[in-house]
Amino acid sequence: MRILFTTYPDKTIFHAMVPLAWALRTAGHEVRVAVQPKFVDVVTQAGLTAVSVGRDPSTWRLAELNIEQVEAERAGLPAPYDAAVDPAAVDWETMRDGYATLVEQWHQLDNFPMIAGLTDFARSWRPDLVIWESNTYAGGIAAEACGAAHARLVWSVDVFGVAREHYLRLKAERPEHDRADPMVDWLGPYARKYGFDFTEDLFTGQFTVHQLPASLSMDAGLDYLPMRYVPYGGVAAVPKWLWSAPERPRIALTLGTTATDRYAGYAADVRDILDSLADLDVEVVATIAESAQQKLTSVPGNARIVSWVPLHALVPSCSVIINHAGPGTFLTSALHGVPQLTVPWDFDEPELARRAAAQGGSLTIRADRATGESVRAGVLRLLGEPGFGERAMSLRDEIRALPTPNQLVPRLEELTAKHRVADR
Template sequence: MRVLFVANPEKAHLLAMVPLAWALRTAGHEVRVASQPKFADLITQAGLTAVPVGRDANLWQLLARDHRIPDWTWDPAYGLPVPYDVVDDPARGTWRHLADGYAEALRTWHRPGSLPMIAGLVDFARHWKPDLVIWEPLAYAGPIAAKACGAAHARLLWSLDVFGIARDHFLRLKAEQPAEERADPLADWLGAYGRKHGFDFTEDMTTGHFTIDQIPSSLSVRADLSYLPMRFVAYGGPAAVPKWLWTAPERPRVALTMGLSLTDHKAGYAVSVQDVLDSLADLDIELVATVPESERHRLSRVPDNARLVPYAPLHALAPTCSAVINHAGFGTFLTTALYGIPQLALPWDFDGPAFARQAAEQGATLVIRADQATGQAVRQSVLRLLDEPAFRHRAADLRDEIHALPSPNQLVPQLEELTAKHR
């Protein structure tokens, strides 16, 4: 069969799709990956065939030029934006909050993020005729193109399913409203493209015919939808293993890595890396901190027990560690969890706080809100992770849970069956 992957130009979202794309490819299926033209190199670096569609548009620059939000810069707030913040605080889930939240999300990121690709993707889909379209949750060009060509389609998550949960809440409340007050901004927007391309809106356009979830059940939160669990496979792009990682460390190794998304968009970290380095300076550990060059100017000193590198492949670094400090980002957290390593999560934006709460309940992770992550608090938590065996035991349980899930290769027959069902 022919399978078309669709991703908005966000690196972390695209990387989460690569292992499944390769599993389908090696099973003999034809695979294409569509995104904006500027992402073609990132796709082909993964050995996959890119389909550049539409035009390049930087969402962050578009927001900065929006006259309705003067002097805008990306300063990430704590937790999830509307309407998805209902996951952080269900009490916010009123009809007005959710309806207005969808309108706001469409205006600020859903519409400008997807619009540049829609027409080109529909044209390509009608030409190539994929059997299955797999799209990441923000790439709404995917379901539009799938409906336009008659393909089955599915979401592939790179986070907790905050999108499905918010939609569940919204639909429940919508049904309780008088008919004339059932505003549905997302359905109206998707439906307008449906009419343009000759089909009617259906609810699967918001959440797919089914959803591929890479988060193990002990950490996931799910909506009332059809989910297909899949084992997370670490892929972070082109990487080389440095020589210092060839041998086991002589002292317990602790990694500090706060991800790339914030620095890629020039937002910086919510945590003071200097405070963390200073707080661990006298411990008998080897601290490896991945700090990009753009953040080095914030540091005035580096302790003797610390190694600073701009990047290290986490799937090579994590197995050598006794603990990892991170931001509870999807790829960073799950890559570390693959190897049964206890973690200290310092979450701040999007689903990080909700994800970290789930991880703390599982038992392998300690959590400190990023703006409360003082050096002393981080130090105490790291010492607990190193000294208390319970964290290692629960980290091993989480590792085993992840490895018990179907690999991307094992998922292929189910995808074939579901494609035949939903086409």
């Protein structure tokens, strides 16, 4: 088969797609990854074949926003996706207006620059299957335009599918004259332009690949294919200091790359956290962006500060991981059965962290409340109470029981044959 992956240019999201792309490639299928020009090098560094489509976007408008606006945008899930967490607290008008805002300020900016180029390439190359990231709706458009089967790949809790399910329910309850749908208004004309009928598949795919175990999942009434998370973080080299096991319990502090790459910095106070752990008989390894390192006026004697280290190499040596509940970071840690203290803030992070804490292998403190004192107390609990380690191991076993990307390939082949339209 010919299989086309596509995503808007975000490294952490693309990294979640790489293991499945390689599984399909090693199964003998022809795989290409269509992305905007500036992202081609990221794809080729993963050893995959890239196709440059469209033009580069300008989604992130941080130069135009003051810091208060930036922080407000980061505070958890925006409407309408917050309905996935608490549907009873969100009404029709709030969801409708939330979709309208996100279409204008997010989805159009990510997708418009690549829709035409991606569709042209798909019609030329004729893929059998298109796998697209949850917000890269251009992938569904291109697939429908050329008759390919298509699937979403979700990288965290499926707030997109669940929120959409709630919205459709509320929409059906409205009178005929009051059923506005900003997503249909946006994507419907593309369906007509490229000669196919609009369906909800443009939002949620014909089926969905997801990488969370059942204890953490949030599912809509969709066709889901569970897949084991396999860590991939880009080009990696293991430093010599990681060759040997630590002499003391090792605590990792890692807050992801998005906070410093796209925003004003970490939501949690790194220096306060490091200082709070300074007198403990532990080794702290903190992966901190160079821009944030420059703000540290001092470093405790038990802390090692590094700009980056392969997380999948660091985690097995750790007793506790302090992290932001980014899905890649969280799942890499969970895959090794390490208890976690999450300090979430952005988008899906608080909900993933809440579900993880309910599972029992972790604790969570919202980032703006994560004082050094509270983090220290959480770390001591995770180190001292065996139940956290036991539940973390249970979550590890649950993840490892999911089909690997390689084991998922035959099912993808079956669904492609079912959904592909040969004569389009």
